Amino acid sequence: MEFCCCYLPLVNVGAYLLVLETALVALAVGICALVPPAIVAGDGVIPSWSKGLVAALGFITLVWQIIGLVSVARQMPTLYRTYLRINLVLTLAIIAATVAFLIVAAAQHNKAVRACVSTYGVIPSNSNASSSLSLSGLGQSTDAFSESGQSICNIFVWAQTGVMAGLIVLVALTQFYMLAAQRAYGGEQRKAFRDSKVSYQDIPMNPRDSAVWEPHPSDPYAGGQHGYNNREPAGYGGHDAYDSYATTPRGKYAHTPY
Template sequence: MTRSKRSGMEFCCCYLPLVNVGAYLLVLETALVALAVGICALVPPSIVAGEGVIPSWSKGLIGALGFITLAWQLLGLVSVARQMPTLYRTYIRVNFVLTLAVIVAAVAFLVVAGVQHNKAVTTCVATYGVIPSNSNAASSISVSSLGQDADAFSQSGRQICNIFVWAQTGVMGGLIVLMGLTQFYMLAAQRAYGGEQRQAFRDSKASYQDIPMNPRDSGVWEPRANDPYAPHQPTYGNGGGYDSYAAPHGDQYAHKPY
């Protein structure tokens, strides 16, 4: 268990490769959220708080961004599975842009709905309001009483729509805030994992380069002065060169003929 000094987050590892369970879960969580965004944008009918206020093409825009983000997670899975730090960095950068685009678009449409709240309430009353019909004119109810009842129903319907539209706007705002905080945390975790992945890759390259692979005739293999098996005086062979493998001084079998 190691702790990153840069991010303060803990990661389990076994040197190389890193244990990638958490990295896979981050990618899968982002994919599930993107899928939910795309489905919720296209499948359900228009919400009351946005009828007559939010443009009709907004559903297609949010849905397209959600499914593009979903497809982009395939690159994240590949970069984690194959331990490709450069590709993973590209993945998290584009993933941040896509996530930010979804959140910004959702916030923009929410602001439009909030600013034109009265128009949304009027559309709600016109669409779902119940106003008694004048077809019962033959009854004992007078025309004036019908008008009063219609006004009462209209006022009650407007109050109901007003509460309903505010409630939907608040729920949408809460969901956007929750999704934004969750996904930005996931992006921060992905960024921290990417830093650990690149650091491990650099450490692995450095560790391989630190292994001395010098040839045997280099100075690394020369006997040291304090080596008890090193000769005290240089000896020269038939070729006149220095023999570093001559028998040490005091060896009773060093120069004794056989």
């Protein structure tokens, strides 16, 4: 008669959530790179192909999460380790690309301000605005309007640059935490996989005469004089089970009916 140890299986809900979270973030990166209009802080500064690069990295990361789901669902430690390594590379690539474009935008701040003024700081051409400007002299009013536009664009561009930097830092910290959690899960997954290959002889409850097992005197397979019709089933130790059990804290009750 064979016995097995009852245990709680690995709960993989957290592992699935980690993969799904990474997929949602990657999808958001791809959408935010393509759908919104040009950022004022990067207008005329960040190359036009930058959004295509960031979107491509985001969608590649999104598709790669399918491998993560498969490796978790089928308990494949080797595949999960490969998934985690590629996931780290893709995450670093997205962060590196966005940081590089942010540095370019910050380094060419004045150029971005001039582009902002030329795009949004044009003097209105309607008659009311023209007449109001002519009250104090067209030249002086134009200069004042240009200086105000310069100040507004300068503040606005710096604000947008700061928001972009904060968003990149937030996403980076969040994803690095998720990668650390995935790495911890991968270690536990490999450990469980190694433990599952251990020989059944190493399981403490495997032998029938183990001291962990508490025999009952009326058990027909307990052996010897307390067994069914005093028969000793083949393969079991007869009195050995009780001799072994006698070494346990409750061993003194081994021969006492319950």
